Structures are given as C-alpha cells and as structure tokens.
Amino acid sequence: MPRQARIDAPGAVHHVIARGIERRRIFLARPDYEAFLGRLGSVLGETETACYAWALLPNHFHLLLRTGKTPLPTVMRRILTGYAGEFNRRHRRHGHLFQNSYKSILCQEDPYLLELVRYIHLNPLRSRLVSGAEGLAQYSHCGHGALLGKNRIGWQDIAYVLRLFAQSRGEARRR
Numbered sequence: 001m002p003r004q005a006r007i008d009a010p011g012a013v014h015h016v017i018a019r020g021i022e023r024r025r026i027f028l029a030r031p032d033y034e035a036f037l038g039r040l041g042s043v044l045g046e047t048e049t050a051c052y053a054w055a056l057l058p059n060h061f062h063l064l065l066r067t068g069k070t071p072l073p074t075v076m077r078r079i080l081t082g083y084a085g086e087f088n089r090r091h092r093r094h095g096h097l098f099q100n101s102y103k104s105i106l107c108q109e110d111p112y113l114l115e116l117v118r119y120i121h122l123n124p125l126r127s128r129l130v131s132g133a134e135g136l137a138q139y140s141h142c143g144h145g146a147l148l149g150k151n152r153i154g155w156q157d158i159a160y161v162l163r164l165f166a167q168s169r170g171e172a173r174r175r
Contacts, residue, residue: 008072013052013109015116016072018080018102019060026097027058031090033141036061036083041155043078050157052113053120056141057127062120064107066157076102114164121147148173 008014020026027033033056040063044051048068055062065072084097107116121144124130130139137145145151147158149169162172 008067010067010069012072013064013066013107013113014072015105015107015120016063016065016076016102017060017104018076019099021096021099023059023099025058026060026087027056027141028091032087035086035090036079037141039082039086040079041153043075043082044155047075047078049075050160051143051155052157052161053117054143054156055120055123057123057129062123064113064116064120072104076104117147117161117164 018026027036036056040051040054043049044065047070049070049072050066050068051063052066053062053064065075067075080098080102087097088094107113121142122136124139124142125132125136130136136142137148137150139145140151143153143156143158146153146156147161162169165172165175
C-alpha cells in the first residue's frame with residue numbers, strides 16, 4: 001500500500017525525524033556534522049524555511065521546521081539526497097544512507113511547540129552524548145546552545161522561540 005501524502009501548506013510546522021538505515025550512524029566524524037549543518041543552513045535559507053529546534057545524534061536527527069513557499073518534501077529531498085551523496089563520497093561507500101523516508105509530524109503551535117523544542121533539544125542529554133545542562137549548552141550539534149546565546153547559528157530562528165517562553169530574552173533563556 002502506498003504511503004499517504006504528507007499534509008503540508010506554507011506556514012505549517014513539522015517535527016521531522018530521519019534515521020540511518022538499520023539504525024546505522026549517519027554522522028561518523030566532525031566533517032559529517034559540519035557538512036550536514038552547512039547543507040541544512042543553505043537549503044533553509046534558499047527555501048525560506050524557518051528552523052526552531054534541531055538535534056543531530058550519531059544515527060538520526062530531529063528538526064522543527066516551519067515551511068515557507070517551498071513544500072517540505074522538496075526541502076527534505078534537497079537536504080537528504082545532497083548529504084547522502086556527499087557522505088557516500090567522503091566515506092567511499094554506496095547505497096542508501098537513510099532508513100525509508102523521513103518521518104514528519106504536523107504540529108500545533110500553542111502549548112505543544114514549547115514542549116517539542118524542549119524534547120528535541122534534550123535528545124543529546126537523554127542519549128547520554130553529554131552530561132548535564134552545561135554539557136548540553138556546549139554541544140555543537142544541537143540548537144540548545146544557540147537559544148542560550150552560547151553559539152551563533154544564523155539559520156536558527158531563536159527570536160521566535162524565545163518569545164514563546166517570555167517577552168524578555170533574559171527571562172526566556174532562564175525558562
């Protein structure tokens with residue numbers, strides 16, 4: 001039976017998850033993370049897609065995106081296909097990198113969005129890639145540090161997310 005069409009419209013908010021095939025690693029070393037983030041930032045900018053939260057883990061990633069005029073399937077195809085080709089060339093391998101298609105969950109904006117930002121950004125902590133809040137703030141493969149003002153990620157829309165927590169930036173970061 002074919003997969004149902006994704007629900008998408010300009011302005012829709014999606015929690016996107018993609019896993020490595022057979023849960024294998026999709027990021028082996030720092031250049032892989034950097035290549036993915038570079039491609040992600042470039043595609044988001046070109047397609048006017050907002051990113052509110054993100055976390056890269058060794059065998060999968062999470063993104064919280066608001067689509068612009070370009071449909072989500074086009075955005076994700078550009079990110080995933082381009083990264084997989086680059087990864088395969090870099091590591092001299094062939095074949096699929098990602099398991100099936102990416103998963104996308106349409107999100108309501110009100111209370112769920114804040115919980116989803118927390119959920120996505122806490123993934124490295126829950127996966128024991130870092131320990132404690134300070135480790136999470138320093139983890140360069142997650143958007144949490146940008147929300148706290150520790151890292152600068154030009155394509156991550158931190159202003160929108162911080163306003164959801166509080167009107168003042170300082171209070172929002174404390175929350």
